[in-house]
Amino acid sequence: MFAMSLFYQSQTLLGCVSIVNPNLNPRYLCLCKSRSWKVLSTPPPSSVILNADEGERFSKKVHSSNDVSVRNDFVTPFGYQGTTVGIIGGMSVDATLNFLRKLVELSSQDGQKPIPFLLCSDPILNKELLSYERSLESFKLDSSDIVQSLRNKRVFLENSGARCIVMPCNVSHSWYEQVSNGCSVPFLHMADCVAQELKEAKLRPLEAGSPLRIGVLATNATLAAGFYKDKLQNEGFEVILPDRATMEHTVIPATEALSRKDMEGACNLLRIALQVLLVRAVNFVILASDEMRDVLPHDDPLLKKCIDPMEVLARSTIKWVRSSGENT
Secondary structure (H helix, E strand, O other): OOOEEEEEEOOEEEEOEOOOOHHHOOOOOEEEEOOEEEEOOOOOOOEEEEEEOOOOOEEEEEEEOOEEEEEEEEOOOOOOOOOOEEEEOOOOHHHHHHHHHHHHHHHOHHHOOOOOEEEEEOHHHHHHHHHHHHOOOHHHOOOHHHHHHHHHHHHHHHHOOOOEEEOOOOHHHHHHHHHHOOOOOOEOOHHHHHHHHHHHHOOOOOOOOOOOEEEEEOOHHHHHHOHHHHHHHHOOOEEEOOOHHHHHHHHHHHHHHHHOOOHHHHHHHHHHHHHHHHOOOOOEEEEOOOOOOOOOOOOOHHHHHEEOHHHHHHHHHHHHHHHHHHOO
């Protein structure tokens, strides 16, 4: 199987990443394959490259600028101290990079140093997550392989020195309890972070005498998991979900349009779905779909009423790192 892992610190990307993102300043690029390597550019001194075989047992290859030979040993913890964040990649490279971009940019504000992180991403898992989310009857699918893969990556990140774990992927949170069970470090839940941030915002109802209403727009798989509804209701919010007609005539067709690369059609359908929720006097709509995140133009007025869970998770992660750093 394929696997990627990435360590970030001091604005340098080290390790394995299969795409180049100008906002993240990657300086080194290599492709990791099971039991084989193809190095596309020279790694930096003492960089760590990780390889996963079919059983997701990881090995470590250490490259030195003074020695062209490669030493291959079974992986041991990196030993990074402090507040390194472990990240389990989402269902697409774009979704994961969106989170990383926000994490780096937000943590670098006001001249502060970006926080270090370890990323574990797997294209095979990405495809499985995408297939699960797009299925109209995902609840009938066997998700045991997905859960085991997510757990393996969580354990790997723990053993690699991560002091906090996050999953920047909505559908992955359908199995948060199984994946986080037994975790030895804090494991942030994206919906918890959204609910807490909304609570701290001290919003006022749009209609006098009405409860605070928060809409949730997502695919069938995420809505069926119910974690946004549960977390928000626990904080006292009334949760408004799309009705059956909205799902059948706007949300599902929008995802189908995305799969056909019909961005204009997806955009128009998404606007209708958002307006249907907003007319029900919701304060904000949580756009809880990794695919729909970038459908609307950045200057679209509707985005002002939308909450991006990825951005909230990035802010919450930074908040955890800063507070944890003060206590160490």
